[in-house]
Amino acid sequence: MAHVEHAATAPALSASNGPAILQEVKPAVLPRAVLVQNHRSFSWITEKICGIIEGKTPVWWWVCFSVACFVASFTVAGLTYLVATGVGVWGHANPVNWAWDIVNFVFWIGIGHAGTLISAILCLLRQKWRTSINRAAEAMTIFAVVCAAIFPVFHVGRIWYAWYLFPIPNSNVIWQNFRSPLEWDVFAVSTYGTVSVLFWYVGMIPDLATLRDRFFFAGHKVRSFLYGVFAMGWRGSNRHWSNYEMAYLILAGISTPLVLSVHTIVSFDFAVSLIPGWHTTIFPPYFVAGAIFSGFGMVLTLILPLRAVFHLEDLITQYHIDCMCKITLATGTIVGYAYSIEFFIAWYSANPYEGFAFINRAFGHYAWAYWVMISCNVITPQLFWSRRVRNNTTLVWVLAIFVNVGMWFERFVIIVTSLARDFLPSSWGYYSPSVVEIFTFFGTFGVFSSLFLLFVRFLPLMPMAELKAVTPAADAHGHDHGDAARDGAAAPHPRHH
Amino acid sequence: MAAQSFGLIATFDKTPDVYRAAEKVRDAGYRHWDVITPFPVHGLDKAMGLKRSIVPRISLAGGITGLVTGMTLVWWTGAVENPLIVGGKPMFSPIFAFPVSYELAILFTAFATIIGMFVVNGLPMHYHPVLKYDHIRRGMDDTFYIVIEARDPRFNLANTKALLAQAGGRDIQELEA
Numbered sequence: 001m002a003h004v005e006h007a008a009t010a011p012a013l014s015a016s017n018g019p020a021i022l023q024e025v026k027p028a029v030l031p032r033a034v035l036v037q038n039h040r041s042f043s044w045i046t047e048k049i050c051g052i053i054e055g056k057t058p059v060w061w062w063v064c065f066s067v068a069c070f071v072a073s074f075t076v077a078g079l080t081y082l083v084a085t086g087v088g089v090w091g092h093a094n095p096v097n098w099a100w101d102i103v104n105f106v107f108w109i110g111i112g113h114a115g116t117l118i119s120a121i122l123c124l125l126r127q128k129w130r131t132s133i134n135r136a137a138e139a140m141t142i143f144a145v146v147c148a149a150i151f152p153v154f155h156v157g158r159i160w161y162a163w164y165l166f167p168i169p170n171s172n173v174i175w176q177n178f179r180s181p182l183e184w185d186v187f188a189v190s191t192y193g194t195v196s197v198l199f200w201y202v203g204m205i206p207d208l209a210t211l212r213d214r215f216f217f218a219g220h221k222v223r224s225f226l227y228g229v230f231a232m233g234w235r236g237s238n239r240h241w242s243n244y245e246m247a248y249l250i251l252a253g254i255s256t257p258l259v260l261s262v263h264t265i266v267s268f269d270f271a272v273s274l275i276p277g278w279h280t281t282i283f284p285p286y287f288v289a290g291a292i293f294s295g296f297g298m299v300l301t302l303i304l305p306l307r308a309v310f311h312l313e314d315l316i317t318q319y320h321i322d323c324m325c326k327i328t329l330a331t332g333t334i335v336g337y338a339y340s341i342e343f344f345i346a347w348y349s350a351n352p353y354e355g356f357a358f359i360n361r362a363f364g365h366y367a368w369a370y371w372v373m374i375s376c377n378v379i380t381p382q383l384f385w386s387r388r389v390r391n392n393t394t395l396v397w398v399l400a401i402f403v404n405v406g407m408w409f410e411r412f413v414i415i416v417t418s419l420a421r422d423f424l425p426s427s428w429g430y431y432s433p434s435v436v437e438i439f440t441f442f443g444t445f446g447v448f449s450s451l452f453l454l455f456v457r458f459l460p461l462m463p464m465a466e467l468k469a470v471t472p473a474a475d476a477h478g479h480d481h482g483d484a485a486r487d488g489a490a491a492p493h494p495r496h497h
Numbered sequence: 498m499a500a501q502s503f504g505l506i507a508t509f510d511k512t513p514d515v516y517r518a519a520e521k522v523r524d525a526g527y528r529h530w531d532v533i534t535p536f537p538v539h540g541l542d543k544a545m546g547l548k549r550s551i552v553p554r555i556s557l558a559g560g561i562t563g564l565v566t567g568m569t570l571v572w573w574t575g576a577v578e579n580p581l582i583v584g585g586k587p588m589f590s591p592i593f594a595f596p597v598s599y600e601l602a603i604l605f606t607a608f609a610t611i612i613g614m615f616v617v618n619g620l621p622m623h624y625h626p627v628l629k630y631d632h633i634r635r636g637m638d639d640t641f642y643i644v645i646e647a648r649d650p651r652f653n654l655a656n657t658k659a660l661l662a663q664a665g666g667r668d669i670q671e672l673e674a
Contacts, residue, residue, distance in 0.1 A: 042535060042639030167574060175574035179586050184596035191600040195607045202611055206536075206637070213634040232621035235628055236636045238519075238532040240618045242542050246550035247614035251607060254560075258603045265596055468536040468639075476516035476540050 033319040035128055035470045040314055042468045049207075049464050050214055052310055057457065060309070065453045071446025078440030079154055087157035089436045096419045096431035101155040103411040104441050106266055107294070108148035108448075109189065110287075110407060112196070113259050114295020115141030117327075119199060120255035123248075129323050131466040132315045136306065137299050138200040139459070143451040144298070145193040147444040152185075154440075166190075181268035188265040195258055199251045201230075205244075207460040209234035263288045270414065277357035277418035280345065286338035290410060293331035293377070297403030300324055302452065304397045306461065315462060318391065325384040325396060328403060332381025335410075339378065357418055365430055366417045369409050376406020503626035503674040504530075504646040505657055507666025512538055515641035518664035519544040522643060525660055529649040533627065533642040552613050559609020560602045567598025626672050644672065 036045070082089050092099055115137040122130040153162050165186045167176050176183045208231035215224035234240070267283035303324075307316045346358040361370050380402040383389045390396060416431050455461075468474055509515035519532050523546040532538075532545060571594035575581075580588045615621070627633060627644055636642050643666060645657050654671075661669050 046535075046638045167570060173579050174581075175579055177583050178571040178575055178597055179583055179593045181596075184600075187597045187600040191604040194604060198607050198611055202614075210535075210637040213637050217634050228623065232615065233623040233625060233628070234620070235625055235633070236533045236535055237618075237627070238534055238538070238541050238545060239547065240620070241534065241537040242547050243550045243552050243614050243617050245537050246552045247556075247610045250553060250556045250610045254556075254603045254606050254610075258600075261596070261599060261603075268596075465536040469539070474512055474536060474538065476512050476538050476544070 033129070034317070035131070035319070036467065037314040037317050040471065042471070042473065045315075045464055045467050045471075046210060046214075048310075048312070048315070049460050049462050049467075050211060052456070052461055053211065053458060054214070054218070061453060061457060065450060068446045068449035068453060072443050072450050073446070074439040075150065075443025075447055078436050078443060079150070081436055082154055082440070083159055087155065089434060090155075091432055091434040091437055093429065093431075095422055095427045095429050096416055098419060099416055099431050100412075100433050100437045100441060101151040102269070103408065103415055104444065105148050105151040106287075106411045106415075107408045108144045108151075108444065109192075109266060110263065110291035110294045110411075111298045111404075112141040112144035112148070112192075112295065113263060113288070113291035114299050115139070115144070116192075116196060116199075116255050116259040117292050117295065118299070119203070120252040120259065123252040124256060127323070128470045129320050131470055132312075132320060132462050133299065133303055133324075134466075135200075135203065135459075135463050136303060136455075136461055137295075138196065138203070139452060139455045140295075140298060140302060141196045142193070142200060143448050143455075144295075145189070145196060146451065147448050149189065149193065150440075150444065150447075181265060181272045184265045185269055188262045192258060192262045195251070195255060199255055202244075202248065202251065203463055203466075204460065205230075205232055205234050206236070206465040207463060209236070210464060211460065260288055263291045275418050275422060276351070276353040277361070277414065279354075280342065282338055282341060282345070286335070286342075289331045289334040289338065290377075290407060293328060293335050293381070294403060294407035296324055296328045296331065297400045297407065300328070300396060300400035301404060304393055304400075306456065308393075310461070312462075315467065321393065321396060322387075322390050325390045328400070329381045329384040332377060332384075332403070336378035339374070353423060357421065360421050361413055361417045364417065364421065366413065366420070369413050370417070373406050373409040373413050376402045377410060380406065501674040502647045502654075503672040504644055504649075504652065505654075505661060506627070506630055506642050506644045506670055506672050507661040507664075508632070508668040509641040509643065509666060512641070514665050515643065516541060516544050518643055518661070518666060521664040522645065522660065525651065527645055527649050527651055529646040529652075531627075531644045531646075533633070533636040533644065535637055535639060535641075550617070552610060552617060555613030555617075556606050556610040559613075560606040562609075563602035563605030564598050566605065567601035568594050570601075571597055626674055630670075630672060632668075647674075 040048075090099075090101065092101075115134075118130050118137040119134045119141075122134075153159065156162055156165075164170070165176070165183075176186075178184075208227050212224050212228040212231045215221075215227060264284035264287070267287035270278035271280060271283040273279060300321075303316060304321075307313060343358050346354045349355075361367075380399050383399060384396075389399070420431055421428050507518075509518060515532060515534070516538065519541060522530055523544065532541060534541065568591065572589045576588035582588075586593070627642075630642075632640070633642075643661060643664075645652060645661070651657075658669055
């Protein structure tokens with residue numbers, strides 16, 4: 001508080017000689033976490049990240065990739081059987097005509113949202129710790145969208161008519177029903193997938209140029225050519241960086257409303273209907289929070305093993321893990337709050353159908369699913385309050401798996417319990433998935449993992465240029481050398497700004 | 498002069514060095530020059546005297562085009578080309594057209610931003626003289642360069658070389674065009 005008192009007395013002392021207050025009152029320098037530990041140099045970062053790509057393919061990679069491809073074959077088999085036979089091979093039957101397909105779709109698309117949160121929202125909020133995880137998280141987003149898209153596309157049954165989802169002129173002269181949230185979803189998800197790929201690619205251009213030049217001088221002309229084509233002739237020109245940084249900022253600026261709108265529109269698929277348990281205004285914010293919660297669960301699940309395998313402890317520090325755990329805690333708490341508010345509103349609305357839907361969720365035939373959801377989503381994240389839990393990397397990884405499981409069950413509970421017990425008891429039913437459905441969903445983890453492993457092997461795992469920019473040596477004014485208490489790039493620059 | 502000269506390139510090892518050197522080159526009044534950095538250096542645009550990027554204007558144009566496209570699509574398909582009554586709802590309303598228009602606005606903004614950034618930067622360009630410099634690989638790694646082009650009206654081999662040396666540049670060499 002010394003600064004405040006000083007400021008209060010300063011005007012009287014310096015009234016005669018100009019704005020001395022500003023010179024005397026210095027903003028407090030808060031200690032900032034070090035984002036790259038052990039004073040690593042620029043070239044150390046280049047060697048570390050490029051080394052993953054340039055080195056020999058590790059044995060564990062082949063083992064994991066083979067397993068992932070084997071698991072992915074379950075999806076291929078399940079979908080082939082579905083296309084050859086008909087959509088009836090899934091366990092859908094009245095009254096539950098929407099089940100695992102949409103559960104899995106929302107599950108995967110939700111996972112993707114943490115990638116965009118990290119790359120876009122944290123960029124706008126100037127959270128510099130995002131730099132070491134944003135590339136991998138964006139890759140996760142894209143592969144999650146790929147897995148998500150499988151389900152609605154194949155649920156149309158006759159997959160060769162899937163293009164009817166888009167407004168392409170057809171011989172029936174029938175256009176899409178733009179009054180339906182399902183059609184909004186087509187635009188939301190396809191825009192989301194496209195913009196995520198573009199954002200990911202643009203962020204990678206400078207790093208691809210680094211790889212191009214390294215492969216060229218190492219004598220790998222073909223690899224240099226391939227990376228070079230995608231590097232677009234990037235040469236590190238500051239005139240280019242100026243436009244590039246602006247473009248990146250705009251992409252972050254538009255991805256933020258995009259990611260919020262995508263899960264809002266996904267929630268409209270339910271909220272705009274009249275089914276008790278779906279028809280609630282809380283759905284958009286509740287779905288967005290849940291999506292980010294599940295996505296951070298998946299980010300932790302992926303990043304922690306990579307950190308251990310590639311020895312990235314200097315780049316993904318305990319501070320990064322703390323930040324991710326705290327976001328998981330915050331969004332998990334929002335999700336828990338949403339669960340309780342749903343119950344409150346069901347009672348407060350005095351709507352008997354709505355009230356029944358929620359009592360039935362907690363104590364009906366699907367109560368087991370509900371309590372799995374509550375334990376994984378409400379109780380698990382609360383453990384992240386403890387520093388000891390956050391410091392235990394293995395435990396964090398296990399808890400992140402619980403978050404993934406819990407968020408899958410959340411979608412299952414919302415979708416299946418509401419449909420299985422609607423207005424008329426005569427139409428009630430109990431839904432169980434078929435083997436084909438289970439295989440198809442199980443296989444998507446293989447699809448996701450094999451794509452992610454390919455990314456780890458062939459593309460820079462972390463944005464090298466951005467990482468260099470957050471080291472103390474990147475500061476143009478050079479007053480940060482040896483000052484480990486502060487993050488150089490984020491420190492104030494009083495002389496030039 | 499046998500091979501035509503593109504200009505001079507000078508090497509700098511530390512961020513503050515290249516920052517101060519950029520201020521000196523700017524103050525000497527050069528127009529056709531550039532700084533090669535492995536990462537975006539905070540404040541270097543100001544040290545080079547660069548104007549604000551025009552990419553946001555291209556983005557805005559893209560966004561407006563997307564929004565108008567979305568509204569037009571929903572209106573033309575639903576109310577003009579083949580009007581069908583669905584659920585007793587109006588043939589067109591900006592309310593239900595909004596989500597699709599909003600997504601298209603974002604999609605078109607993204608494309609406009611990225612294509613705009615490439616066009617303004619003159620990329621892709623795989624044959625730039627700077628890329629032929631022997632040590633340019635370090636410019637994508639940990640070293641900084643200042644390039645002053647020969648076409649600059651103030652360019653004079655001896656004087657420009659002296660300026661770069663005085664600004665702290667080492668290993669000053671001519672670049673082939």
